Every structure is written in structure tokens, then in C-alpha cells.
Amino acid sequence: MPELTDPDLLRSIAEISRIQAVPRILETVAHITGSRFTAIARVTETTWTACATHDTLGFGLVPGGQLVLETTICDEIRQSATAVVFAHASQHPIYSTHHTPRIYGLESYASIPIFRPDGRFFGTLCAIDSAPASFDEVHILRSMELLAELVGTYLDTEDRLAQAQTDLSQAHRVADLRDQFIAVLGHDLRSPLQSIAVAAEALEMDATSERQQRLLGHIASGVVRMEGLIEDVLDFARGRLGGGIPILLTRTDTLGTALQAVVAEVIASRGRADIDVVMQIEGEVVCDPNRLAQLLANLLTNAAQHGDPSTAIALRACATADGLTMTVSNGGHIPENRLADIFSPFSREKGELPRPGLGLGIYIASEIARSHDGTLSVDSTPQTGTCFTFQMPVLAAP
Template identity: 45%
Template structure:
């Protein structure tokens, strides 16, 4: 095997490790089915590599471990692209004499191919157990297929983002390549993301163990975060490629209700963080309430990412004469002056350990929303706090 091929496979294994939802998926799989081992595997013509593993039965595999490809059923799934579901090997006419179950001593087995959007085969989402299990039901097979699609979606998104970042590092590439990328990204990801959101809502209505509910909530939080990223890149592409930022202003918009909804959503997504709000002085405002909510969401997400985790994030809104003012403040290390000058530039990220979670468009889009409303967005940072303030005419 060439070093280049090894590097590609190592990159694929690492990509699965970057998907926060995968451990939760494997946990839900095991808890829902009762099976003791579940994994995401990278499968090629001559390699079977574990990318992520949940092992409660001492099967012995860890991320990066390999099995001989010819000893696995996944080898056959790679060729057929069809899931394999076995409730009880001893009673299964197709697999009762198959070498794999006897070699690895399992009685129940399910494996679903992970197919990337371009039609290529990545690997499998699989589970085994030494006991017979009832797996061949629409609920179980549907859940596995949805989770396999979710993993494929994330892998494709990571590949797109990695490709984009590599291109952006090359100063010889024109900015048009970047803008084409974000336009395609925002457009192509909305439909699969909507499918994943619908699937998670369907899972919540199923009879799952109580422990599975917060795990599905984690998936929904990831969907919400990615939805916000798609909104940002779509707005960026529209602004750069000719459409401009679209507003739908209302004469007396219910701004406070929108702001409270955004804060509630962020509190739900970050139950371990304290978000304080003071919106009593906020009245009706001539604006696009959805865009004002998006502005707050971006500022609040930024504060939660970069603020001190043991200190509250504070949101305050008020009418100041002829102006409306909205601020978001957090404790933490002050922003250096050199960084302050670049905060509202697209694709700028401050370089903190958590900055890789976004594309660097949140503050840029918030600033564009402020400008579209005839307002301003500014920031001040000191040892005491970092505060972003949006100010616009109230009439």
C-alpha cells in the first residue's frame, strides 16, 4: 500500500473523528437496539478500518484498528451497496454458514452503507452482538439509514470546507473562487439538512430510552448551528455576487419576541452556560425582525464561543430616544487591538482554540445587517468585558 493511499485513509478516519455527532449516534444505536458494539468503518477494496467505536462487549477494536477485509461482511456490502440485517445467525438461511459470524462470534448484525452525495462508497455504520436481537424492523433499519445519511452529510461538508480553506490559503487564487464555493455550499446543503432535522424530530416521537433523548437533542443542536452557518454563507454569497442583503421590514415589528426566541434557542443549545437578558425596555421597531434576530444570534454565538465559560453572557436592549440599542457582553480575555481592526472582515477568525467551529462570517453578516438598517455595529474590549453594540434609528 502506497504512502499516499495511507495518508488518504488516515484523513478519512480523522474526518469521522471531527464529527461531534458520531459518538452520540453510536450511543443511540447501542441503547436503542441493545447491541454491545457499534462502529463507523472506512471500507475500501482491501482495507477495513475502524473510524469511531462504541464497544461494551470487549470486541477489542479502537479507532484506527483494522480487520482483514475478506473476513468482514462489509466487504460484500461495498460491492452490493445494500444493507445487511441479521436477527439471528443460527436461523438466517443466507448467513448461518457464513465464515464471518463464526469467526467473530456474533449472532446479530446490522450494517448500512455510508454513501457520499457524489455516489461514492465511504464505508459502513454497523453493529454486532453475541446475542440474537430483533433488528429487521422499519424503525431500526430506518434509524440506521438516517444516521448513515447524517454521517455522509457531515463528511461531505467537511470535505467541502477543507477544500475551500486550502484554496483560500493560496493568495494566488482569486476571491471569486471563494464566493462561488460559499454560494454552492449554502444552496446544496439546505435540503439534506432539512431532512436530518425532520429525521431527528421523528426519532423524538419514537419509543426510545430516556437516555437517548438528550443525545438526539445534541444532533438537533448541531443541525441548528449548521443552519445558522448556511444562512451566513448564503447571505455572504448573495451580497458579493450581486443580490445584496435582503430585508423584509415591518413598520411595527415585534422585536422583543424575536430576541427572546433567539435567546431561548441558544440557552437550549448551551444548557451549561448562563445567559442573562434585559429586554424590558424594547418596544415596537421599524425593521426586519428576522434579520435583527439573526444579528443577535450571531453576536450571542460569538460571545458563547469566546467568552469565559464560568461567567454569564449579558444581553441588553433599550430604546434611547430616537435610537434602538442592542448589546451583547461577555467576560474573558480582551481582544487585541490588531484583531479588533479585523473583526468584521469576512472569513476572519481570531485564532482561538475554538475558532475552527465556524467559517468566520458571523460578525461580518451581523455588521451587514446593521448597515442595511441604517445602523452601526461596534465593539469595545477590556479586562472587564468585551461588548458588541448595535445601534439603529428607532423610527
């Protein structure tokens, strides 16, 4: 038998092979008809191809096997969209002289057209035997029509699944390209920004008027802000493309000092002097202190921006032999429907008023926590406010 190479037929065989119920369907057809050969065939204008078979007759056809279309009754079924069922060919008024039973030595035969739900003809569900059968033709017709309809439904499900997988794969490719673009853009923006910063510093040395000093101050603050945005973009890209934000673990006994400096910076930049701080960090901690400082800065900035200004922000940090825990609480409340997405990038509610930043702060904080084998969680109710909790275990020394 020549090897089948037609891609459309190979695709049809693959579709049928993926339907787990097909073997049971063919066994059921064999049982109710008493036939020793049952098959699902793909029938086109030019070919008859077996897609799945159940053979105890020794007919010899396997998936991919083909019959000459003109020698089969299935070509007539394709053209008329009508089933053919007979139990005793040699006594049948029509099929006693038909060429198909004579060519293949058939006495009992049942073949039902298979249609996809959109009406396209696929092929046939067949049952044949060289011996006469004693089945009730009407009963067999109704039973096999139901099974053929089931196969058609399965084919539609396979089509939808294949399309969904294609769409998902395309979405992943687009997402990867987008993340790579963001990473390249963030990296390439650094050079011109550095040039702007250097030029602003040079001009500041020669500035004489108050207006020049003020404008250069705006440029300098804009550069600092853009540097922060670019770092956020790069951290986002690292988290998406590199399996997490990279950290440099060190054994440090100055983590408390670094965190206190972050508190001072947020007070100065956000005008929130009501940050209540309790720290109990003594001895050495194995961590990336710069990244943990960034995590805390993001949490405190988020609390200052989104919290109730009439309620103080509370920071609690404690390092023990079991690990490090930090909590940042404020008087704000995050609605229940937003909590599930709070750690997703760009997680801002539609219609929310514009705010500084890209909406990446909490996402980056959660990635820093993950890079430390830790967790960042949130709890928020109207009564107690919002509390972000960072916990990390004792890490091995670098």
C-alpha cells in the first residue's frame, strides 16, 4: 500500500485519532450490527480513506488505508447524503446486483454519513460483514445516526480546540515579542537619558539666573523620574523574560539602616510624615538589601498614593531565626474584585484617575519577594484597611 502523503487526509486521520471515544464507538457499532469490520472513513470527491477501524473479519484495512472510491457505496452516500443499510445483499432488490457487495464479498452493510455541525460532509460510519445479519434495519439506522452525529460533534470540538491552541500559541508569541520590545526599549532609553543628565549638570554650572536654575531643576527631577520608570520597565521585563528579578544575596547587618533610609525618602517625596515605624532587625540577614529597599519603597509609595491620608501608615519589620517579615498598613481599602489582580502588572482599575508611575510597583515588589523565596500577600477590608505582608525564610549564605 503506497504511503499516504495528502496533508488534508493526514489531518483528518489525526482528528479522528484524537477522539478518545472512537474505539468504543466502533466496538458499539460492531456489537449492535453483528459486523466484524467497522470503520470511520474520510470520503472526498476522489478518495475513500480509513481513519479508524475495528477489524475481526480480516478485511485488512488500517488507518490510512484506501479503497477505490468508485468501488464503494460511500461515494453515493456522499452525493445523496443518505444512509444505506441492508442485512442480506444477495436477497436485496437493489444491492443484489450492485457492484460493491460483489467486489468485496459483502452480505450485510450499514453506512451512515458524518457531518460536522456546520453541515460540511466529512465521511461515513461503516459496518460490513461477509455473512448476512439479522438486525432490524430501522433500529440500526437510528442507532448509527446517533453515533455518527456524536462523531461529528467530536470533530467540531477538535476543530475548536485546535483553533484555541493556535490562538493561544499566537498570543504567547505576541506577548514574548512585546516583553522583548519593552526590555530593549528600556535598555536603549538609558543612553540618551544619561546624556540629558550630563548636559543638565554642565549647564547648571553656568546658570546665572533664578529662572535657569529652576528650569534645570525641573530637568534634573524629570531625569530622576524617568530613570525610575526605566528601571521599573527593565525589572518588569526581567520578571517576564528571565524567570524572575535577579538578586545579589549578601550577608548584611545594615538592612535596618537601608530600610530606615527608604522611609525618610518616602516622607520627603510624598509629604507623608505620619509613617509609624517599628523595626526589630538585629544581627545579620542574608538578602539583597537594595532589592528589599526597593520592595519597601514600592509598598510605602503605594500606601501613600492610594491610602486614606487621614490614617497613618504603619511599617513593621522583624527579623528572627525563622526569617524576615515586613508589613505595610494603611487606611485604604481595595475592593474584593480587584484583589485577585493586585499583583499583576499594570493592575489599575478602568476609569481610575491618572497617577504617577506605570502601575508596576506592586508587581515588582511581588517579583522581588519571589526571588528571595518569599511571598507578598495582601489583606484588605473596609474596617481594618489594607495590609501588605512580605515574608521570606532564612536564606543560605552566598
